[in-house]
């Protein structure tokens with residue numbers, strides 16, 4: 001299934017998308033907050049035949065939800081991306097987080113923050129949605145609700161100013177997520193990830209090139225640390241970020257960034 005949050009007549013709804021239509025299942029899941037649906041760890045049978053239906057073109061898709069905790073992010077998980085960045089930490093599992101307040105939805109603005117950074121950059125990534133709380137997880141597939149697209153927007157200069165990536169990764173609007181969460185049964189791995197800036201392809205990779213695949217990431221992150229239903233894990237970005245170009249080419253006001261993962265969709269945002 002393709003789950004989403006959408007807005008119709010200024011009200012937030014939980015939706016299921018099929019083809020060009022979105023079905024309002026808020027009544028059937030007894031909430032308008034998709035995070036609540038996931039956190040319950042129990043999805044009731046959904047009957048789309050009785051759900052109010054809207055044309056996708058007539059609604060506004062929102063970020064699926066804002067998580068309660070920081071978004072967990074994996075760094076340097078694609079060999080070619082490691083090469084285009086400095087090599088510090090290469091070979092080690094790099095884990096950092098982004099503030100929940102940085103989360104925004106598809107078709108929204110990414111703030112340029114010119115007073116804080118001259119090096120605004122994109123990172124198109126596959127994100128895991130945890131669907132079942134657990135610790136020391138072995139059978140990973142039991143704990144995955146689905147997958148979505150995440151743009152790990154980064155102020156490169158601020159990222160390097162501090163001992164941690166947190167601040168340079170967490171300014172408001174630095175975490176576009178969406179447009180939908182797709183359940184694993186509808187996806188065929190490996191998935192291709194493509195990022196375009198103003199229509200020009202900058203990143204293209206496949207999840208087959210991950211140094212540590214999804215299974216290993218969840219097993220490692222959950223060792224001694226509880227992962228909760230609704231937690232979001234961004235799995236790292238392939239090569240082709242603006243910082244790695246020659247010369248480095250950062251995002252500017254007026255740019256459009258679009259991250260596409262086959263089977264999930266496209267996450268498009270506008271730099272203002």
Ligand code: MG
Pocket residue numbers: 073074075123125152234236237
């Ligand atoms: Mg990243």
